Amino acid sequence: MVASSNDEIRILTPSGMLGYGFPLDHFRLGLAQKPHAITIDSGSTDSGPQKLGLGEMTCSREAYMKDLEVLLEAQREARVPLLISSAGGDGTNLHVDAFRNMIAEISRRRGWRFKLAKIYADIDKAHIARELELGRVEPLGPVPPLEPGELQAATVVVAQMGAEPFLKALEAEDVDVVVSGRAYDPAPTAAMAIRAGFDPALAWHMGKIMECGALCAEPVGRNVIGYLRHDHFEIEPLNPGERCTTASVAAHTLYEKTHPFLLAGPGGTLDLSHCRYEQVSERRVRVSGSRFDPGKRYTVKLEGAKTAGWRTIFIAGARDPIFIGQIDSILDRMIAATRAYFSEVPEETYRIIPHIYGKNGVMGDLEPVKTPAHELCIIVEVAAATQALATAICGKARTTLMHAPYPARIATAGNIASPFTPLEIPLGQACEFNVYHLMTVDSPTALFPVRYEEIS
């Protein structure tokens, strides 16, 4: 194992997301720099609530297996910790175990052995309910206060762990691989640097940049390496065709963040408003001046989603200008006729939502262009209590739209062009984020149990 020297720790991150793949030649260039750890994040709420709501993962099992095999092989070669955070995208216990099973399967096939530490992040809803009563759970941003009913409706609730659970997991000797549940994205990188005795502010800032891979480079890329020293860190993409510039690294913290300089995370806020960025070589940038304010209380972010009925859609093309010119009133009449036909189903228990591409399908009411295109793609989304009912309502809406008369109609055989069968496409269960709150905790580690396992 490469010991981090007293004056530098090197961290290699091959990609901003496990399962997206990364160029192996650049990864090899990174390994040649003798990193002290390999970190990679797998988490995001970005692709939707169905992961937490239904237990789905961000990427396919096949994609995870491909990336994991490369990473495990590199771990064996480099003999440094491999830290994987937010397993499966949502970081539920289910997906920590799924990753464990994939690692076990690869190890069996390749005859490898690993000491694995698993860190879980599912939070008992009864615990959250008690904390809620004590006033220790608050909305994060423009979110309604948490209602006990909503908490119970959530399929599962996870919390984003900070660096401390990783530090705890690494206390055991010779841990090869850490797989964590939901974690603040920079936590694995920050933990490695804090563990080696470096400034937490710089550690968090470097982690914040590296959790996205080489997104901080121009052009953006995948593999990135960070060199953290006592009063600064340096960052460089591993693809020789990419470069970090002071502008690209400074601007990176704008990405996906509420504020460019104040980044709140578990246990405090990173303040980047006094940072200094220097170009130290053509492709490498030095950063200093990061600050970290631990805050008065230690809070963790809770995330949860519930199922919210079943959906069916139909997709239709429209080309007739006489029809397109009246699209809003035609769709209003379609909805009214469908609702009249299903008068026995309580109105508020289902929704019929048209998406009109070529008019305002992307921006809805915010669309500044008011003239529709010469052809439209109309997707009608129906959400109802069961799949069968959603499909029935969707079918009625489609046939109504197909054959509805409208003023000045001369194309009397059918109003819409249907590209696919099934004409009504069942989408399964809809989900909705319903927990996105901060919870005050007494201990940064107590909610995140660590379990060790020898994989062979």
Place this chain on the structure above:
Amino acid sequence: MTTVPTPVRDIAKVVRSKNAGPFEITLDIIFKSKEDYEAVKKSGVITRELISELYNVPTQAIITFGFFDLVNAVKITLPRPRVQGGVGETDMHAAQQHVPLQEIRVPWPA
């Protein structure tokens, strides 16, 4: 100096929108140079009031609005028009909500 109204898309290096968590959308305009950034800032065209109008959000609901000198960028964070990924979603990643910003016209040297 003669100026003509020029869309931000012809001036900026980056104009983008993205989720900042499931309940917020964040918009960035990053300029090619300090000079361009300062000129746009000085023009006074991009204001909270303009953003309020373009995105149909009351000014007091705007979470972040600012010109950030260190990064030559304007950053705006707003409540998401609907919670990400629920029924009725049109843009899961909020990746295509930046166009009204591109079309803002700033007086620019002809």
